[in-house]
Amino acid sequence: MTYRIVVPIFENITALDAVGPYEVLNRLPDTEVLFCSETTGTKYTDTRTLGLMATHAFTDIDRADVLLVPGGFGTRPICEDEVWLDWVRAIDQTTDWTTSVCTGSLVLGAAGLLKGLRATTHWSELDTLAAYGAEPTQERVVEQGRIITAAGVSSGIDMALVLVQRLMGDEVAQAIQLAIEYDPQPPFDSGSLAKAPQSVIDLVMAVMADRKEKEAAAATN
C-alpha cells in the first residue's frame, strides 16, 4: 500500500513550510504526498501571488501515515477553527508520525496534541506554544515519540530528512539530500537569534510587529 503523507494547506500559508518537506518526501519510493484543505482549490500565500493547489478536501482524507502541518499567518484563525482542529485530531489518531513546520505547531498545540511535550516553532512564536501546554525549545527539529516539530520556515527541509532517516534509514536520507543538492551555503550566518546581529534582529521584529498590527486591524474591520 502506498505510504501516505498528508499536508493540509490554507489561505496565508508560508509556502516553503510545505514545499521544503514535499521536495524531500515526494522522493521516497511508494509514497504519495497529498495536499488538502477544508475545500479543494488554490490556497494563496500572504502576498497573494503564489497559489498552491489543495487537490483533496478534508472529507476525502480519513487517514495518513504522516501528517505534516505547515505554518504561516493563516494558522491564527485555524487555531480557533473546530472543523480544522477536529480533523487534525482525527487524522493524528491514524498516523505513524504527526509533524509540523514553523507555526504549524500552534495548530497541533490548539488541537491539544502537544500537552507536556517539548516542541518548537518559529522563534517569534515560542511563547504562544507555551500557552498550549507545550514546553518550548529553540532546537531546530524536536522529536517527542511520534510527534516531530520543526522551527521556522526553512527548518522543514531538515525535519523531512530526519523523518526519512527514521522511515528508511541513513542511506536513503543521504541520497535525497544529494538529489536536491542540499549543501547549504548561505552568504551569511544569521539564521537564528543566537547568530544574527542585534540590528538585524531589531529589523525583523519591527517588520513582524508592523505586520501583526495590520493583521489585527484587518481582523477588526
Add this chain to the structure above:
Amino acid sequence: MTYRIVVPIFENITALDAVGPYEVLNRLPDTEVLFCSETTGTKYTDTRTLGLMATHAFTDIDRADVLLVPGGFGTRPICEDEVWLDWVRAIDQTTDWTTSVCTGSLVLGAAGLLKGLRATTHWSELDTLAAYGAEPTQERVVEQGRIITAAGVSSGIDMALVLVQRLMGDEVAQAIQLAIEYDPQPPFDSGSLAKAPQSVIDLVMAVMADRKEKEAAAATN
C-alpha cells in the same frame, strides 16, 4: 514602482526551485514575485500531487526586473519550445538580473544567454550545459555580470539571498535569513558529489537513470 520578479513555471517543475527563492524574495519591500506560464492555471510537479498556480500568461508579462527560471524534468521540452525561448529572450532584454535554479539554466542556455559564460546547474546535468556553449562549474551560485545561475534544487535559497545582498545590502539579506530561520542543520553532510559517499551517489544515479528511461519511453509513446 513595484520591483517585479517573474518566475515562469511549467508542467513537471521541481517545486522547491521556484518556492525556495520565492520565500526569500517575497519579503523584499515594494517587490512583487509573479508566477507565469504560456497559459494561466495550475502547473503540476512530476508527482502530479503538488500544483502551483500561474496567475499570469506570457502575454501579460512584457518586462521584469528579475527573471528567475526554475528547473525540473519539465525543462526538457521547454529547451526546444520557441514560444518559451522567445519569451525568455525578450524578458531578458528588460531585466536587471536574469537568474536560474537547477536545470532552469538549461533554458537560459537553450535561449542562447549563456554562451561563453561560466554557469551551473544540477550536478547531473553539467554536460548538457556545456552543449549550450557555457563553461560548467560546480560552484553553488555563479555570478557572471547580470546572469546568476544556481546549482540543484535547494541552492535557489542561497542564490536568492545573494541576490538580496546585491539589491538591498547585507542587513536586509541577513534579516530575511533570520525571518525564514535559515540556519541549516541537515542530519548528514551529503549534499554534493564531493561530500556524499560513493554508495549514495550510485543510488541516486540509478534512480535518475531509471527516471530518464521512463521519460524517454513516455516521449516515444
